[in-house]
Amino acid sequence: MGSISPTNCLESEALPQTKGYGLQGTHDYSRPVIFDLEARAPSKTVDIGRDGTSLSTDLVGRVLQLGVFHPKHGIVVAVPFEQFDGSRFHDPAYVRDYRTRMLTCLRDRTPGFGLDLGQPSSLVSVRMATWNRAVFEFSLGRGLHVVHTAQILRGGELVQSATVTNRGAERENVRARLNLGLSLNRASYGQLTEGGPIPLPPSQNDLVRTNGGCGFRVTNPCLGARLDGFLEVDGVAVALDGLDEQLVRERPLHATHFEAVSIAPGCSASLVARYRLLPEAQSDEAWLPLPIKQAKDTGHVEWKRAETIGTYIIRRNVDYVLANCVVPISDTASAVITDHVALPLGWNRDNYWQIRLLYKVYKNLPSLVNPPAAEMYRQHVAQATKAHLRWVFVEAQRPHGFWHRSYLVTGLPKDGLVFQLDQQCYPILELCDFLECFPHESGFVLEVVEGGALAEVLGLVSSKQDPGCELWPTDETPGDDAVVYPFHFSSHVLLWHTLSRLRGLLSQLGVGALDEMTGGLDLDLDLDDLIKSLRERTMEHFTAIHPGSGLRMFAYLTDGGGRHTFYHDGNDVPTLLAQDWGFVVNGEETELWRNTMEFGLSPANETGYCSKGPYHGLGSVHTTGTWTLGLFHEAAYAAAQGDADRLADVWRRIAGAMQWDGTFSEAIDHETAVCSSKAWFSWPGSMIGAWVVDMRATDASCLY
Template sequence: MSGTENQHSQQGSDDSCGYSQPTHFDLRIRKPDKTVDIGQDGVSLSLDAYGRILQASTFHPEHGIVVASPFEQFDGSRFYDPEYVRDYRKRMLCWIQESRPGLGISFRSDVSKVAINIPKANVAIFDFALEKDLNVSIQVQVVKGGDILQWVTVENDKATATALDCDVNLCVSLNRASYGQLTEGGPIPLPKSRNIFSLTNRGSVNVTNPELGARLFGEVGRIVKLEGNFTSVEWPSNDQEVRNAPLDLNIPHHLGFEPHSSITLKNRFRFVADEESYQLVSHNLDGEGNESEEGTNHNDFTWLKQFTLTTYILRRNVDYILANCTVPVVSASKETSVCILTDHVALPLGWNRDNYWQLRLLYESHKHSSLLLCDNGLRWEYISRIHEIVKGHLDWVFKVAQRPNGYWHRSYIITGKPKDGPVFQLDQQCYPLLELCDYLDYFPADMAFVRDILELGVVNKVVDLLQSKRDIKTGLWPTDETPGDDAVLYPYHFSSHVLLWHMLTRLCDLHDRLYSPSQTSSFALDELATSLRTSTLRNFTVTHPDLGKDMFAYLTDGQGNHTFYHDANDIPTLFAESWSFVTTPAEIRTWHNTMAFGLSPANKQGYCNIPPYPGLGSVHSPGPWVLGYFQELAYAAMRKDEEDMRTAWGKTKSAMQWDGTFSEAVDPMTGKCSSKAWFSWPGSMIGALVVQLRSEGLERVLLED
């Protein structure tokens, strides 16, 4: 972490007091390589190093997610250009590196050092000094209901009067989220870009995109605290309209300071769909609302072992899901369900696969809350919020997510409309049913709710559809794509069969718990699962031609042709033993051979063997993936191999971003993000494993160096 005067970068014991404290950056040497991400109630913010907004996002009843950002909308003619998609995803990171301002207060002097603190999921605090002995503290928060607040306090420490020029930057464009994918499954055309600014009265601003049907409005530069100082503001005299570009608008402020005095300014925004502008449950913009949090101490030490790296990872990844990835969706019947996004920037879509593993962290955090959270009111706030989200997501995936072809599609916008075309991914059909089984395990008192979901008939329809897909000759199930969203060479994919078997056995148990023997279809499910396991072991167990060892092939056609490969996305293969898919000594040995192959250079297409941070990756994106590091760490933990656990944990630590979250892929020579800085799945898996190790007393291995 060269160039970051960062308490987090201490490479000594994990018990050092660095984590969960403000992160210090020397901006002359290195700027943050990741935005500051906070949110609440479906409104997400990504901020630069000075608390300015590089992206605000919120729910739209037609478009799913709409965003306000200082750069132009995605080029709708380039959905099938993966390099452009990658570059567009990096726009915010480029803005940070080039010191280009986001929405909010901009100062006309250089800042060399900044301390950034994210004490809560919805609050970020930025402290830095300007020339002339002026100290600045900016607190940004998303308050209950989704309003965005920026509090800016400037203090003059000198015994003489001084002045300061700054600007409220309103260079912003209202766009639909691009939903651009590296493996594009069918783009949704973008609305036209047309941004209109008007000043409704002094300090009250309004930005609309009528083509999009979205509005950003509020008040800027409002003086909240004035200690005998003076200000002057140059308000725009004309409205502004631009197409295919952001607004070009800055509102100059001149601040005058008496000796030893301070000024506090406030910006407040509301970002909503046009038709809901005045229906948002929030505080009146003319009132103070719930703004007394400004200036309070948010370091309430809710989490146990607050300053260890393991807790920092847990807290930040749980908070990222709660703040930025969960979006309440109100249906026409006024029922509220919850969509969970894979991330709020690169792909703000719902994916059954990713959602399942995100929920796994929430379930484990809820179950083991006494090991993770202090026994105070905020602990109960966390666990009640988690319960609300996991229940709301089941409602969304079974009632809101559309299945026009009978099966769940690859991904969804949060309205429940499929994002991609009719591509059948076998694993995506399993995760919602597994999620339902898990829910009853963690919340056994909610038996009536689970029974109500079952009686919707969706589970039976999906199981019937799956049975219809089975190839009678081989006893296997085809898939159009792998869990990496890549087309298959041969139709049958190993880890998807492990997952399907696991789902069927869990569903069988669920039926037995909820229904009497005369009502249940568990016998048929059990027979199907047994037959599936037999066919899978028979068709996928082969001898690797170079290694001379039995292992499970990656793909097969059921006619003797196979591919040997293992991918960071193939998490079910990792769990084949713990789920009891493999049980005999020979089967377990074959599984070990498969994992050893996958996590080694012998896996030529999947393993990146470049030091010092080699690891399992994916043909989907080059380089080691954090999911690969997770597999290495979890596999070592399964074998109780503490040396391999430490090695894998070292790679995991190298891949952690400064805010405790993880990217998709990393550069093997630096450990830094090389693909998708915003990606909730890896951090969720690592966090859930940390919870498991803490509950088993094995976390001590991660706390040693």
């Protein structure tokens, strides 16, 4: 959005990488992050994934969540704490608390399950090597040095492999343990804006030894899932004699196997634990572990300028989307979830911006990534984006004709009969972006266009137009909040932009009218008039005088009859992009837009803008405080206006809000910038990452 060439926006060296987390070392982002556990516990897990299997660990690789796709339940997880209380879906405080269970484990140093070599000394090194592999290094005292790797292999197998080297002068004994204090649960899907709870199956965990006592299996028959695994020491499977078989309900297992390993001076021992979390459909299949290939640690040389914060943000957010958010449900279809922990559901809105980041990176791969890694990213992005289009247009169910508020990865709508206007636009816009990015895929895009879903949604949207004011109603805002007036400004900007892009798509494909399901609308003949009328009616009904400032601007909501509300929300990205998309074109319209944005990004936006503290910024009535998505609004707006000073200040806040792994939470504390809501939230990181890609094409060297 726009371009700017500030001379000294913010040097990468000024980023307070050690802020609040006890991080040590340089600001070279191609190097590992060093944590001082005596100073402060980290506020974020280590997150990797592959092929629909996602993993979160603590700072020494112990498992805090292992999750996979389940054809009935959507997402099932293995975690070291109890299942969500199914009687408390409408208790926001409990929902918030449950979402932070893993963060509580980090804070209290409660170990996750799996391979555990004991409490390390204060310093721990963590390298996010690739999207499916993390490397941990630490000392156990007495000269024992540990290199522990957690990785997800092709097909979804989790491998924890630790090499313990005795750097001392005397033989040392290591008392390793295989901790199976875990519970197999369904993802809770608990929402702060609950739209209809999905009842949870009973919690039951049954642990037995397998493979002649050398393996284990945990099953939850009520859930229809199982976790298989075994332990090796120096390549030999260990007999798990000390592991007590047990069956428990409504709580995690309490089971541990200890293994003593003696290591001579100058020698090393290898410990490997391997797991596979499987849905019920595969419960009778034998698990055949794949060979472990020794991965070469390249130090991120595959990414150009890997030492910079800008590259770090792009790389880590792309990797998070590909590793933890893309969930294959078949050979040809993949759901995309907004995060793998707090709310592993698919929203068309979030998904569009996540995938837009992938498109941005795909188009700029030669300037971002060195070969052959560039080819690897190219293949993964092409596959994931095409598979998601098939999911949203074919697999996502629309029992009422429209796309629902949110979805399980199975394609089942999560929430009830709630019509959100903006959710109907994003899949269409995503389809247009796909063809722009992959012009050779016109045959596939034509297949989607003629598949029926597009025509049905367009027909339904057409039928909802108000015959009086000629605007389109919505039940909820993009923040999932009920509206006081039925017509919402940013959704109309988005609808206009979507129909404008659709017009170009249909022209490129040579498609005219879709079919009678569009309510008699001949897109080939009438789309131009519809787009023109939509913009005119939006300008007419949303332009109003703000009662406080006396300035003319765009209202947030209107009843179409002269009543308005004034507000701007971090979720309303289309308002921010109204100029960039060409919705506002002349000087008068640009002034309306600028007044709207200046209001929204100021304390005058009383319920939306957090004006206190060094990390002030736009938020949402949905969740109070500064939103990282709101910081993106301010950064993109400052860049569009050529305001170098404002951009420098907001980049300082973005850098401070960035979590240690390069991702961003939903909201931050206005005084400290630490996460105050949803440490896992892919949308803001996707927006910021895509913006940094665009800024890299300008002379905005401050980002690097």
